[in-house]
Amino acid sequence: MREDKLEDRIRAKAGELGFAAVGIARADAAPRAAERLHQWIAEGRHGDMIWMEERAHQREAPASLWPAVRSVIALGMSYAPAADPLRLAGEGEVGRISVYAQGGDYHDVVKRQLKALGRWLASDARCDLKVFVDTAPVMEKPLAEAAGLGWQGKHTNLVSRDEGSWLFLGAIYTTLDLAPDRPGRDLCGSCDACQRACPTAAFPAPYRLDARRCISYLTIEHAGPIPDEFRRAIGNRIYGCDDCLAVCPWNKFAASAAANLAFQPRAELTAPALADLLSLDDAGFRQVFAGSPIKRIGRNRMVRNATIAAGNSGVVALVPVLERLLADDDAVVREAAGWAIEALMGEG
Known part of the structure; x- marks a missing residue:
């Protein structure tokens, strides 16, 4: 019997480890990401996130961080919510916490499963590799699009045909020459629901985000006083904001039952x-x-x-x-x- 291709075995193993989406891209598959990153920083739209500027040269392309990389395995783990993320709007006595932060720390969960996949792959294919989740200077969203997981929507986050906007992303850089998948195709069309939903007008144009106006940035990354012009718009959001994600029509295809149990909301964080x-x-x-x-x-x-x-x-x-x-x-x-x-x- 013919042995399954390595790419197929990677997908099967990723599924066993709880990843809802997996795709493969060549290390040079997102050439415009660097140009967009530098433009965003030059316009000052990264706000206080100085590390974005300091490590921009490493974010430009996978090879800028690790010259030996040949392929990128992009992975997504679902955290699709069972309840409407907008249900607490206007509930004055409680705070609203972004869906992704109501359960276990995704850094730990995704990193643990990425390492398990990496150990298996290193043993199976005798390759070198590195695993990354969020905190490393890696352009996860452009790489995920290049690997076919979905596309970067007008809210700048990844949108999947199957998982909607609810995916934690991770990446494995490897020295293997793997067959790449077809890139994701933009299916936003004329929809501008995410643009209209933003309480602080953080999108100067579709596919462009000004972090300085974003409630997620203001409540998480920004350390100083919240500017007066945004205080009323924040409402009862105390950590992050889901509005632009929650209104995306593609979420109707996301199945909350597929979400990792580690991300199920803790009772004390659903409506504190x-x-x-x-x-x-x-x-x-x-x-x-x-x-x-x-x-x-x-x-x-x-x-x-x-x-x-x-x-x-x-x-x-x-x-x-x-x-x-x-x-x-x-x-x-x-x-x-x-x-x-x-x-x-x-x-x-």
Whole structure:
């Protein structure tokens, strides 16, 4: 009996390990990614994400990071939600956390399975390889498109015909010469639902994102005070924003049952009470968000976010706990608390 091709065995093994999507691209398959990256940085649209600028030369192409690479295996793991990500809009007493952060830390889960796939491949094919998830200077989305997992939609995230917008991406760089898959084809058409859904107009044009206006950036990456012009638009979002993803029509094909169990939402993170979040100290923050990607932003940034949400809540009963934050050790939290109190008392 003829042995299955290596590419087919890779796909089968990836499926066993929980990956919902897998594709292969040549290492030089996304030549325009570098040009777009440098334009984005030159326009300052990366905001405070200085590491994007400092390591841009390594992001330009896989070979810029590892000259020996010949092929890229792009993989996606589903985190499709069972519930409507927008269901808590306008619920003043609770905060909204992005779907991807309501369960286990995807960095750990995806990296563990990538390493398992890498060990198998290195043993089976006698090759060198490197595995990457998110934190490395890797252009996962253009590479995933080149490998046929989907296409970068008008919201700049990957869209899959089968998984919608709900995929965690990872990549394996290898010295193997693997047969590439057909690149993904843009199927956004005339749809502009994601553009219209953005609360802060973070898309200056389709397929272009200004991170400085993005709620995900403002609540996660940005360390200072949240600019006044965006505070009302943030609503009750305390970590990330799903609006542009949630409205994508391709999500109707995503099956939440296929999502990795590690990403199932934790009860305490699906609709956390703002009053509880406003009362967090460092120890409490670490306890609540242990094992969550949220832990990386630290207590002060989370309390800042919850304070802005409290100011938007209309819940005057939150004023006493906000008043305690006027003496907080963190200046950004103190300023946000003052704004929130004024907003709730009708003075903002």
